[in-house]
Amino acid sequence: MVKVMKIKFNFWGVFWAVAGMLYFFVPLYGTLDFSLRMVKGTISLKAYQLVLSDPAFLDSFRYSAIMGIITVLISLLIFLPTIYWVNLKLPQVRPVIEIITILPFIIPVIVYVFGMIRTFSQPPLQMTLYPFTTDILMVVGYIVLSMPYMYRAIDVGMRSIDVRTLTEAAQSLGSNWIQILLNVIIPNMRIAILSGALITFALVIGELILGDFLVRPALGPYMVEVGRDTAYQPAALAILSYALTWICLGLIQLGGRGGTSQQITGR
């Protein structure tokens, strides 16, 4: 019995590929469809209009965006020198730091927030009393939550440029540490830094738990409230949120470094 050995495509392969695509797209399409049906009988962008013109939305988006930017900046400020130092002078510390950066995976966000509140909502460190100090707690929390991703992005970036040689070259030409970091190291790591920054930013925007429990006007709690009170706006918000995540992660892809092979947003 002669049978043709290879057909171009494998039936089962295609079957599961289609199943996967369906699971991805049906909810997305359903959300999109739902979000466009606010006005009965026609397709309209009314839900989006309502969301985008809601002052509470703009406030909370602004808040989260600002938080995101601050988080990125302070995070870079702390991690860049650290990773630089580890790569240059202290490779023996690397295992310790890697374990530390795994910790946010082992300590779920909810547990971490629990600990933060317990520690910082009682005297003498009663930071949850005032909005400003609570915001500090928020930024701190975001930095810790984004640590695995930011660390990995920067570390990968630094390992791919020969930090030691560049530093020695710069030193031989007379630079001090700060000059080296600013003029030599960081410009060569633009993509890695951008990558880490975008992931962190997406994480902060999508984060719910910190904002909810520390009672600050972040985007996450706003969305929960909208979900409680309205029907169509949540779907519009979901689409907007996906679009934003897409853009952030898409920019990273464009930049050339992966980074989407991990889970980042709060679940």
Added chain:
Amino acid sequence: MSFIELSHIHKHFSGAVAVDDFNLNAEQGEFISFLGPSGCGKTTTLRMIAGFELPTRGKVTLAGQDMTFVPPNKRKVGMVFQSYALFPNMTVAENIGYGLKIAGKPKGEIKTRVDEMLALIHMENFLTRYPGQLSGGQQQRVALARALAFRPQALLLDEPLSALDAKIRVELRLEIRRIQQQLGITTVYVTHDQEEALSLSDRIVVMSQGRVEQIGTPYEIYKTPATEFVASFVGQLNLIPIKILNLTERQVQLNGYTINAGRLAEKFSPESPCLAVRPEEINPGKVEGHNNLQGIVESIHYLGSIVRLRVEVHGSHFLMDLFNDQKLAIPRVGDAYDFHFPVDACWLI
């Protein structure tokens, strides 16, 4: 009737031609090598015999049966891969017995056969080891045993020794030939190493860019290469541009010297005629009746048992290989040097 027959085999890969009109008749028990540089199509052709590639055109016949469209797991040809491809989760014994287990042979028979194979490759104590615990050479021997255990009708080897050290390579290739002759199994051996091909094969197929350049015994390939490619790929070759004096007499001129050539190559090109002579045919001194020339020694290379001289004759360069024995008088760089080679040892191409 030949045992393996490849008839007008063509293979295209989305536009690029990998194999172009390949024809071969291999007899039962023959050891055939496919020799050529990377990308010449030798592995692709081998894989078509095994069934991992489908020829775009042409027919593959094994033991008289048309196998062109038969799936690889029904062909009963044993293949040894370049990367050994031993199953890491199975012991040596389980690897070797794999083909037999699939064929549904009873446990006792499998055990006997596995022991037989282990004795054949001199690895009786390795029954329960895992591939990860073996050296490269040992893995390759197990791969060979695995390919032979289920009594295939032919044996195919895809550059099996290229990942091994030089010394092991020489040992193992002798092993492979010994086993092949002992079992009398028709074998196709793909390699880019001409020493392997020359020392092991009954016949060699020299390939270049998907085409067969020549099929012949090692002696034929080396002594009477049919094309310039074969001549320069197999062994070292001096290819010196010359001017034709008298084509019928095969008399040519090189910078003032008159040289007589032994024959004209099949693919002689009159626009750019060259003189071809093997380095080992050239010897120092002058001999009556041979082609005698004089040049300046340019460089001297010690290759162990061979000393290779590069001698310049008015802008043309001759490589000559001399045995590094007691009586060799090694010249110095810059010396004037007389050398000669027989008329029959050179040809025009």
Added chain:
Amino acid sequence: MNPSRRNPLISMLWDWIGVVPFFVFITAFLIFPSLNLFSGAFKDANGNFTFTNLNFFTDSYVIKSYITSLQVSVITSVVGGIFGFMVAYAIVLGRTPRWMRNILTTFSGLAANFGGVPLAFSFIATLGRTGFITAILKNICYNGADGSAVCPFNPYDNGFNLYSLLGIVLAYTYFQFPLMVLTITPALQGLKKDWREASENLGASSTYYWMNVALPILWPSILGAMILLFASAFGAFATAQALTGGSLYLVTILIGQQIRGDVLNNPNEGYALALGMVVVMAVCILGYTILQRRTAKWLKS
């Protein structure tokens, strides 16, 4: 002038100065709060050391929430794991059209990150009472025996409820199976083509190869990936909260309520609960790391 040249001790201190801010930050804002929390698990209301908080395992709320969390985590790690494995197979080995593979790969990277509130909203919009799919199913009608329209496919009439365990499972699967795809793809890529060909060459069918060679080689990766999925589901909070408003008892939800101050009488039990969670997660990560090492042995590509 570099002081390190003067004094070896100063040189050593100088070496460490770069990492000090990091360690200070981590100690103050990660280590300290965590230890504080865990130590609370071993204290009673008066601050005295005790093990009694660990008796929370007898609290019915707690048991229920652990069981529910375990159910969700196991189900989604198995369902997500198998589904993800098949999709990863389709991408790596399945010989599917290139455009399908590209979409799946890109989307796996994206969807693994779609979680929390937007995901809950998506599922409400799709499978809620007035959702997209629900509406389609509701409208599949035909004329019944007595002439009136019969629409038997309304899921809610048939007992389906999105705001339940099933709903959570469906929603979690949305990010679980892409996570599986991302995690298992390197392992599948490490399956050498030669193994499959050698197996075919020796006469084996595709099924035999999978059962006897490929799956035995892959099982540490698969198991490790499923453990990762388990941990991912176990620690998830936002999706469940947004979907069910906290009505479904998961350990994370319970802890959330504990933070807000209700449910458990003894706040220290909440700390013990949190500690319990961390222990589970730590065991998972440990298991995953061990299995990854085993994998690397055979699948070094």
